[in-house]
Structures are given as C-alpha cells and as structure tokens.
Amino acid sequence: MPEAIEELHSSLRAKFRGDLLQPGHHSYEDARVIWNGMYAKRPGLIARCADVGDVQAAVRIASACGILTAVRCGGHSLAGFSTCDGGLVIDLSRMRHVTVDSGTRRAKFAGGCLLGSIDKATQQAGLVFPSGVVSHTGASGLVLGGGTGWLTRRFGMSCDNVEGFTVVTADGSVVRCNSRENQDLFWALRGGGGNFGIVTEFEVRLHPLKSVTLTQGLTAEPEIRLLLEFWRDFMASAPIDLKWNIDLRLAPDEREVPAELRGRPVASSALVWTGPPDEGEKYLRHALSMCHPDSVSSRVVSFLNLQTMADAAFPHGQRYYTKSGYFTYLDDVTLDRMLEAVVLLPSAGTLIELAYLGGAAAQVSAGETAFGDRSAPFIVNILASWPEASGDEVHISGIRKLFTNLRPAMKPGVYVNFMSGDEQDRVPEAYRGRWDRMIAVKAHYDPCNFFRLNQNIPPSAQNES
Numbered sequence: 001m002p003e004a005i006e007e008l009h010s011s012l013r014a015k016f017r018g019d020l021l022q023p024g025h026h027s028y029e030d031a032r033v034i035w036n037g038m039y040a041k042r043p044g045l046i047a048r049c050a051d052v053g054d055v056q057a058a059v060r061i062a063s064a065c066g067i068l069t070a071v072r073c074g075g076h077s078l079a080g081f082s083t084c085d086g087g088l089v090i091d092l093s094r095m096r097h098v099t100v101d102s103g104t105r106r107a108k109f110a111g112g113c114l115l116g117s118i119d120k121a122t123q124q125a126g127l128v129f130p131s132g133v134v135s136h137t138g139a140s141g142l143v144l145g146g147g148t149g150w151l152t153r154r155f156g157m158s159c160d161n162v163e164g165f166t167v168v169t170a171d172g173s174v175v176r177c178n179s180r181e182n183q184d185l186f187w188a189l190r191g192g193g194g195n196f197g198i199v200t201e202f203e204v205r206l207h208p209l210k211s212v213t214l215t216q217g218l219t220a221e222p223e224i225r226l227l228l229e230f231w232r233d234f235m236a237s238a239p240i241d242l243k244w245n246i247d248l249r250l251a252p253d254e255r256e257v258p259a260e261l262r263g264r265p266v267a268s269s270a271l272v273w274t275g276p277p278d279e280g281e282k283y284l285r286h287a288l289s290m291c292h293p294d295s296v297s298s299r300v301v302s303f304l305n306l307q308t309m310a311d312a313a314f315p316h317g318q319r320y321y322t323k324s325g326y327f328t329y330l331d332d333v334t335l336d337r338m339l340e341a342v343v344l345l346p347s348a349g350t351l352i353e354l355a356y357l358g359g360a361a362a363q364v365s366a367g368e369t370a371f372g373d374r375s376a377p378f379i380v381n382i383l384a385s386w387p388e389a390s391g392d393e394v395h396i397s398g399i400r401k402l403f404t405n406l407r408p409a410m411k412p413g414v415y416v417n418f419m420s421g422d423e424q425d426r427v428p429e430a431y432r433g434r435w436d437r438m439i440a441v442k443a444h445y446d447p448c449n450f451f452r453l454n455q456n457i458p459p460s461a462q463n464e465s
C-alpha cells in the first residue's frame, strides 16, 4: 500500500487544487480525526478536494491503483466509515458552498456541507431544509442514508426533499440524476448511502419556517411508564406539526437537572411544534399534563437555536456505539424491557432514544426511494458514549444485550445511518425488498465496489462469487 499511495500522491500533485496531506504534514493529525473516537485510524493520504475536478482525479487514480478509499463529508459516520488505515480519504470539507433561491424555494449545496452551513444560508431567506438535530453533522452522509430530524413529520425525510444530485462515479465521470435523468441512480441515492459515487452537489426543496415552540419535560419514576404509554398512543393521531422525542436514561449530574433526580432513571421529553404557537399550546399542555412531569419548560425558539441546542451533548472524540431498530407498536413487554434496562445502563452517557416518524415521512411509498418502507413509525436507537477505551466492554456489551432483548418485537429493517461498524450483516435487512434493485444499480455505477467503506451493497458479480 505505501508504494501505491506514493504513486497516487505523485500523480495527483501536479493538478490538485486542494490539499494533499500525508503523515508528517502539519495539518495531518487534525485532518485524520473523525467524530467517533473509536476509529482513530491513520490514512496514507488525505485528499482534501477543492472542487469537482479534484474529486474526479482522486477517484480515477485511486481506483486505477486499487487503493482502499474512504469518503468524508462531516466525519460523523457512527460506524467509522469515513476513515481507513493506510488508504486514501477523499475529504470534501473545503466544498461547503450553499446557494439559495428564495423565489423558487430551492437550494444547491456542495458535498462537504455540514448541516449548520445549510441552516444558516437557508434561514437568511426564512427557509429550512429538513435535516438532522446536531449542526456539526455532515449533510451528505445524513441525506444519502435518509435523514430524520425535528421537521421529518412536517416536511418528510431529508432524502424526500432532494430533487437532484451531481455525482462523481467510480470511473471518475460526472453524472447528474433527478426524476428525468438516470432515474435508477436518483432512486438509489435517496437512502442508499455512499455506495454509488461521491455526491458533489445536492439540489433540494426548501420550506418556510423561522421558529418553533419547544417544550421540554423531565419525568421520573414511577410516572415514566405512564408517559411512555401515553406517548405511544397519542402520537398515532398527533398533528404533523408535532415531533415528540423521548430519551430514557440515568439523569446526568448537571446543574439544570434537579438534584434529587441525578443518577435516577428519567424520561427526558422534547416536543417541537412547527405550527402557530397558540394552536400548539393545547396539544403540548394536554400531552404533558397527562404525564405528570417533574419539570417542564416551554418557549418559542428560532430555528437556528433549535438546530444547535444538542450540539454540545455529542462532542467530537468521545467513543460511541449504537444499535437501532423499528417497531410497528411498542407493546407492554417491550416497554417493560426498556424500563428494566434503564436502571442497569452503564453510565449517564447511555440513552435509549425513542422517536415517532409518521406524518409526511409516511406519505412516501416504499418503492419511491431506496430508503424504503416507512410503515413502522417507532424508531428506537440505543446510543452510548464514554471517554476511554477502558469503557468499551461495559458499554458495548450493555447495548448488545438490550438490543437482543428488544429484537424479537422489532420489525425487520434498520436505518443505515444509525448502524455501528459491526453490523454489515444487517445491510440486506436494511434494504429488504429493494436488495436486487440496489445491487443492479451498484453493478452499473460501481462494478468493482470501489465505494465499499459504507453500509455496503456488493455489485452483483461479487455477490454471486
């Protein structure tokens, strides 16, 4: 590999407009770091592209030299796919331009954008692109996997709001796809992740929204069970303006948490109302009064505040591990299992995150995008974070055990962006019902599986061998 990397480096050097960072370069140590501290790898070369031409050159030469290649936008892959040892990282972080057309409510953004850069640009026109809940997340990985967030029920998933992609495919060519051109690729990129090429530009629909009503509540035992039962049943007929997420956890030792709750199991609710504030009041008040929370706050916040309020809770460099699944219904046994598990969670950094989709996301039929079936509205995501490698065993085994307990009641399927790096065997499950079509598109655009550091769909030839 070192010789191949040297060959790649010298071939790229003449015309590359971005930065070529090898070990020893003063920027290399910072540039090699990704968000999940579990994956502290050392690429042989980081090609930080300045434009589409750089991306094409890096893909062409790396593919010809057979170099293991990772693609990075925001570096937030929970599975650590945006880095590798010894190979090439195609880093898009210099490609972050966003253009907004307020008249047509459309935007174009480049393949290296973070969510925060898109939010800032679109908010200047009073518009939003529905994406995720942490502004330092990369948009490319999030949108290509699907993309859920506060606005999913109101405006659909991120991928549902994409109207076109510009992609550098495995042979280095630039391909455009949308509802009229290269429809198979357009279908596959809306949920299929980084399997088909490097997206250099997204064309998306925007929606008017400047602020939301945010209500937060903390519920302790013995009321948590009541809250979960109420939430489970209430959300099925809640208006699409309401997104209500609940985290089950041990209350952290933090100033804003009442002292008597710290270290005890709690359910932390966040309710976001995107409609007129006075209309939302009745739903939010009614909902929370049913659940006897220990503390409640409600306020109107700007969209930019909403989008950054969770940033500090997910810092770069911690170690993270996750497992996730869908439920059609959260039956009583499943609720019992989750509640029993909260008491045993290894640390306050471990969350059982509960979200309810439905709304506009559920209006898109299973065949319309590679993201597929949206009929199971409950997403349960178990996520742990801890600072040191010495905590790996207790956190990872704790999550696996809880996942195994919950698994029998889950509907087959998983959201690829909430998968860990040890779950490649679940990729066919994630794309069940769409697997053959995904393989066919992969075989057409990436027959040698050059783009394989991802929730990988093998090209058909490799699948058959």
Ligand SMILES: Cc1cc2nc3c(=O)[nH]c(=O)nc-3n(C[C@H](O)[C@H](O)[C@H](O)COP(=O)(O)OP(=O)(O)OC[C@H]3O[C@@H](n4cnc5c(N)ncnc54)[C@H](O)[C@@H]3O)c2cc1C
Residues within 6 Å of the ligand: 035, 070, 071, 072, 073, 074, 075, 076, 077, 078, 081, 082, 092, 111, 112, 131, 132, 133, 134, 137, 138, 139, 140, 141, 142, 143, 144, 145, 146, 147, 148, 149, 193, 194, 195, 197, 198, 199, 200, 314, 417, 418, 453, 454
């Ligand atoms: C703190 C945090 C918060 C999150 N919140 C949400 C959330 O609210 N909603 C949600 O849906 N998900 C969320 N996620 C999951 C997130 O969607 C995935 O981790 C996603 O992969 C992050 O995208 P990225 O660009 O930062 O990833 P990267 O690590 O940069 O890339 C991940 C993979 O995406 C592919 N890729 C990246 N850029 C490109 C490109 N331009 N073209 C083609 N392929 C590319 C590559 O295969 C790469 O391996 C969150 C993750 C984190 C860490």
